[in-house]
Amino acid sequence: MKKSRILSFLTLLIFSVQGSLAQTVTPEFLQYRNSKWVDSVMNTLNLEEKIGQLIMVAAWSNKGEKHKKEILKLVEEQKIGGLIFFQGDAASQVNLMNDYQEVSKVPLLGAIDAEWGLGMRLDNTISYPFQMALGAIQDEELIYDLGKEVARQIKLSGLHVNFAPVVDVNNNAANPVINFRSFGEDKQNVAVKSIAYMKGMQDHMVFTTAKHFPGHGDTDTDSHYALPQINHPVERLDSLELYPFKRLIEAGVGGVMVAHLNIPALDASGVPSTLSRAIITDLLKERMNFNGLIVTDAMNMKGVTNGNLPGVVDKDAILAGNDLLEFTEDVPKAISEIKNAVALKLISQAEIDEKVRKILAVKQWVGLNNYAPIKKKQVEKNINSPHAAQLYEQLVEASLTVLKNDNNVLPLKELEVLKIASVAVGAKKKTVFQKSLSLYTEVEHFQLPADADSSAIKQLQEDLKKYNLVIAGIHDDSKFPRNTMKFSDAVADFIADVSAAPNSIISFFKNPYVIDKLEGVEHASALLLTYQDSEMTQRKAAELIFGGIGAHGRLPVSIGEKFRAGEGLDVNGGIRLSYSVPEAVGMNSEVLERGIDSLMQQAMQMKATPGGQVLVAKDQKIVFFKAYGAHVYHDTTVVERTDLYDLASVTKIAATMPALMKLYDEEKFRLDQTLADHLKDFRRSNKEDIPYRDILTHQAGFQPWIPFWKEMYRNNGSLKWWTIQQDSSARYPVKIAENMYLHRNYHKKIRKAIKRSELRGKKEYVYSDFFFILAPWIVENITDQDFEKYLQREFYEPLGATTLVFNPSQSFSPADIVPTENDFFFRNKLIHGSVHDEGAILLGGISGHAGLFSNANDLAKLMQMYLNGGTYGGRRYLTQETMKEFTRTQFPENGNRRALGFDKPNLVFKGVSNNTAKGATATSFGHTGFTGTMVWMDPEHKLLYIFLSNRVSPSRENNRLSSLNTRTQVQQVLYDALLLPAEE
Structure with missing residues (x-):
């Protein structure tokens, strides 16, 4: 003592x-x-x-x-x-x-x-x-x-x-x-x-x-x-x-x-x-x-x-x-x-x-x-309040630490040149990290268990040779991020090999000290540290890799001689959509979820639609994204957020308009030009002098539509012999349905019918598909390129919008595509995997007025680019001036609310029959579609709204979605959620 x-x-x-x-x-x-x-x-x-x-x-x-x-x-x-x-x-x-x-x-x-x-x-x-x-x-x-x-x-x-x-x-x-x-x-x-x-x-x-x-x-x-x-x-x-x-x-x-x-x-x-x-x-x-x-x-x-x-x-x-x-x-x-x-x-x-x-x-x-x-x-x-969830997300985002970023590989850009594979090391099934990566672009996923043997690794290495970028997630199988490692020697060697590859990204979900126990991890092109393995860290790591969010964390401990405490690189984000909670953008999650859920339940109970997808983004953050119901009534196939819907007329702003606006930027397409400038067969027609500005605002005097498919039938109800055959051939290559193949030149009849159609006498707003049916030929005439390939190369691929496609059955499983109508008057079958619109299917499923399919997440990328004034993912697609010109009301003096190709709110609010929610501002724009779709953007609130459904199931006669006003009521919930402060 x-x-x-x-x-x-x-x-x-x-x-x-x-x-x-x-x-x-x-x-x-x-x-x-x-x-x-x-x-x-x-x-x-x-x-x-x-x-x-x-x-x-x-x-x-x-x-x-x-x-x-x-x-x-x-x-x-x-x-x-x-x-x-x-x-x-x-x-x-x-x-x-x-x-x-x-x-x-x-x-x-x-x-x-x-x-x-x-x-x-x-x-x-x-x-x-x-x-x-x-x-x-x-x-x-x-x-x-x-x-x-x-x-x-x-x-x-x-x-x-x-x-x-x-x-x-x-x-x-x-x-x-x-x-x-x-x-x-x-x-x-x-x-x-x-x-x-x-x-x-x-x-x-x-x-x-x-x-x-x-x-x-x-x-x-x-x-x-x-x-x-x-x-x-x-x-x-x-x-x-x-x-x-x-x-x-x-x-x-x-x-x-x-x-x-x-x-x-x-x-x-x-x-x-x-x-x-x-x-x-x-x-x-x-x-x-x-x-x-x-x-x-x-x-x-x-x-x-x-x-x-x-x-x-x-x-x-x-x-x-x-x-x-x-x-x-x-x-x-x-x-x-x-x-x-x-x-x-x-x-x-x-x-x-x-x-x-x-x-x-x-x-x-x-x-x-x-x-x-x-x-x-x-x-x-x-x-578990919304504020509590928001804070959790903020803390995870703020903690993300980038220790390597050679050549600024993060955030990823130029997606169209990347062929990406992800490997979940230490996992036996697809991880949240991998699913989150797929939200941004096409990624092929592999899993490598912690105890994998050399033969499994050899096969994986062979598979990875097809890709020019490998993203490896290093996972922890314990509740806590212990300073331990359970990888077999073969798995540890694989991590070292991947890290040494010229183009590799390692997202480390384990305790940082473990990096010192793995040889070669520090040589990866990019090394991201999340400190622990959770759904949130996995989601946020994926968002960081693609630039939805940034990283500003600093390493709080030294990792042997590899990295010292205090190290960390700033990576700027905000170039793509991220995924967050409503409170992060000043919206009330309870109002948003309760309002949308109840309206969707009402629509499904009233059989206005079997199901749907609803997406809400604000400030380039997706804060609400849900799938509802089933593919069709009385079906066990539930709608997933990854499922594709027929966009119907939303195709106009998702296919025709991006192409035309880009060509307008390049001064290859002018609003004072006419159809005759790009389609020779329209010269000397009654439409040769009508400027595109009038056409795109639907005040050119065109007829609303022509039921082209009816021209294929005789008076007795049988098909004209030369239009349809049961088997495909060089002369009949256009598939309408099983055992229905259309003549290769039938598109000429469609063009001729539009050309010869009479004009309405008065210059007033009347919605018409005519120009948008012709639009692909106009684009191809100007670019000398296939319309679909042009869109893929210039927009969809660099955006990472991999489900934004025509004819989805060619590249997606039927289980991933939501059916539309039981067609008993033309195709005589359930329409599943092909476009619902008859005019579009007669054109091979590729048109400027209908034909596109997508899920809400991929469609949001294109729409967010519009909302951003023409930029997304660190790339400018369209000039801001063009976006402003094409999305403003052109002729209010004519009582015409329309912008160029885009719809706008009614000039005077019409109550329940209005085309948008009351809260939508005058600067907002978007479009609706016949199959039960709606896309709307509001620049004043930086607000994006996507509603996808198949209300035409089982029949187009079902108009309950419109009578219930579901789409615009759901849209109003967004504005209600903005007005109410979030609770802490």
């Missing part, structure tokens, strides 16, 4: 030489130590009851009635001061805490280990990123916001204390217990992040404890199972391990949790720090001037229980200077031992009273002096 006291004196002397602490903020709760409420409670407690206040017992909300009775007994008989909750669920925890409070003489202090949020302990709650990931974030305000949000959730769950943050400096890569729980190895970063997290919680009335004093970061032993020894000299401990604790004490942290550690330089006796008066009283309280609440680490851990009896060890912890005992195993024995210590004058009654007053002051600070039962209603819903 004498030697220990000498060492303690030397420690104090060294600290004195090194300088004193800066101005320290007194913990706020201490103002209540001598309050009227605390005095009143103290006057009701005898010595045993006071000692009981120093004890916090472990409780679970998933252990049933027997456990509940055990806790109730401890609360009633031993008058314990608090409970620390472990596994269970929030609703059960609230109910139990209310029950326990009801029988407690003094309100109970409720605590939890929620280092990364309630999800650390409770089911169905959010787990935020681990502290190592948070250490990569460069915005401390986000860490503060996390503290604020965790405080909100803890209070909702009936508790008052978070045993967090972890302020250990993790400078030992082999640390088995701190590691990813630490903000990193840089003491300044650890301190700053810890203070931000602490203040976020304490500013919102949740008590916090900095742990694990005096620093658990540099050990390879887990104190849960043994007593770790830290052999650094005092100078090193003072300058590094103790540094974050000093800073938090200066900042006013309420509590400090003491670890179970053997630190000879601070106490040569070998006792755990939890039981060391030299460490707790001499160092923490006297030298470091901490007068807040001192809490033990769990008193059931082997690091303190080995060689120490229950109860006795609790007494020793109190004698050492601790105020609150966490996870006492034998409460009656602990109370008895501490009471005896008072009797033996090992500790004074005044010292016990001072500790009790601190605990009661904490209780008053958190509001327990005015205790009221916690509200039980919708606990989990309130905890």
Whole structure:
């Protein structure tokens, strides 16, 4: 003991030489130590009851009635001061805490280990990123916001204390217990992040404890199972391990949790720090001037229980200077031992009273002096609020760290020249990461299990030779990102080979320390670190790779000699769509989801459509994207978000208009030109002098339509012999349906019918398909290129819009294409995989007025390009001036609302019969389609809306979708969601 006291004196002397602490903020709760409420409670407690206040017992909300009775007994008989909750669920925890409070003489202090949020302990709650990931974030305000949000959730769950943050400096890569729980190895970063997290919680009335004093970061032993020894000299401990604790004490942290550690330089006796008066009283309280609440680490851990009896060890912890005992195993024995210590004058009654007053002051600070039962209603819903989800997403995005980016390969551009394969290493099925990559372009996916043998790897390597870019996701199969690796030698060699390839991207979903155990990963063209493996990190990694979001994280720990703490490259994002929550763009998710879901359910119940897809994007973030219903009525094939729909007349703005606007930019197409300038057969027709500006605004006097297919029939109902044959041939190559092949020259009859059609006498708005049927020939005449190939090369392929196609059955499985109508008057079959429009199918399925198919996600890429003023993915497709010209109303003086090819809101709102929602602004534009589709863009709100359905199933006679006004009602929900503030 004498030697220990000498060492303690030397420690104090060294600290004195090194300088004193800066101005320290007194913990706020201490103002209540001598309050009227605390005095009143103290006057009701005898010595045993006071000692009981120093004890916090472990409780679970998933252990049933027997456990509940055990806790109730401890609360009633031993008058314990608090409970620390472990596994269970929030609703059960609230109910139990209310029950326990009801029988407690003094309100109970409720605590939890929620280092990364309630999800650390409770089911169905959010787990935020681990502290190592948070250490990569460069915005401390986000860490503060996390503290604020965790405080909100803890209070909702009936508790008052978070045993967090972890302020250990993790400078030992082999640390088995701190590691990813630490903000990193840089003491300044650890301190700053810890203070931000602490203040976020304490500013919102949740008590916090900095742990694990005096620093658990540099050990390879887990104190849960043994007593770790830290052999650094005092100078090193003072300058590094103790540094974050000093800073938090200066900042006013309420509590400090003491670890179970053997630190000879601070106490040569070998006792755990939890039981060391030299460490707790001499160092923490006297030298470091901490007068807040001192809490033990769990008193059931082997690091303190080995060689120490229950109860006795609790007494020793109190004698050492601790105020609150966490996870006492034998409460009656602990109370008895501490009471005896008072009797033996090992500790004074005044010292016990001072500790009790601190605990009661904490209780008053958190509001327990005015205790009221916690509200039980919708606990989990309130905890898992939209704001909570948004914050989670923000934290993950902000933590992403790019360690390599040779030649700025990230974000990917020029998608049309890339043939991409992804490999999920450590996975046996397609991962969320791989599915998320496919949202951006065509990617072929492979999986490589962690124990794959050389033969499987050899086959994979052969398969990968067909691709010029390989994206490898390195996955972790454990719940926590441990510093371990379970890959076979062959898999590790494969990772090295992929990394050495000229064009490789590695997304590392494991603990960063593992990079040091894999040879060659650092040689990849791009190396992205996410710190942990979750659905969110996988989604965000894919978004980063394609430029939906950027990366600004910095590595919080060193990885051997490969990368040093602080390294990281900025990668700018925002060039493509990303996927987020409505609150991220100022929309109310509850209004959005409830409104759209109810309208879609109504439409399906009323048989207005069997199903559909609805997509909402704002500020280039897709914040709502759902698939509803089935492919057809009474079908088990549910609609997936990847399924293709017939776009019908949306083809006009998704095929004809991008081509014409590009040619307009290139001065190859002018609005004062006419059909006669590009189609020779229209010279000397009644349409040769009508300018395109009139034609594109539907005021050229064209007839609305011609039922071309009817011209194929005789009066007796039989087909004219030369138009259709049952078998395909060189003369009959155009497939209409099975056993229906059209003559190769029938398109000439269509052109001739349009050419010879009479004009309407008045120059007024009358919607017509005629020009758009002719448009592909006009484009081909100008470009000397096939219309479909031109669109693919100039727009769809570089956009990554791989499902935006004509004749989808040629490249997609029928299971991925939603059928349309049961055609009983022309094709006599269910139309599935080919265009619904009769005019378009007579043209081989490729036309400028109908024929395109797509899912909502790929269609959104083209529409977002429009909304961006002609840019997307880092490329300019159209000039901003052209976009403005083609999307403005051209002839309002004629009562014509139309833009050039695009539809616009009615000049005067017409109520339920309006063509758009009331909220749509005058600058908005879009189009609708006969099959039940609608696409609309609003530049003022940067808002994109896509509605895809097959309302013509089973018959086009079904007009319920229009009579219900479903499409525009859904659109109005978007504006309603904008008007209402999101709840926090």
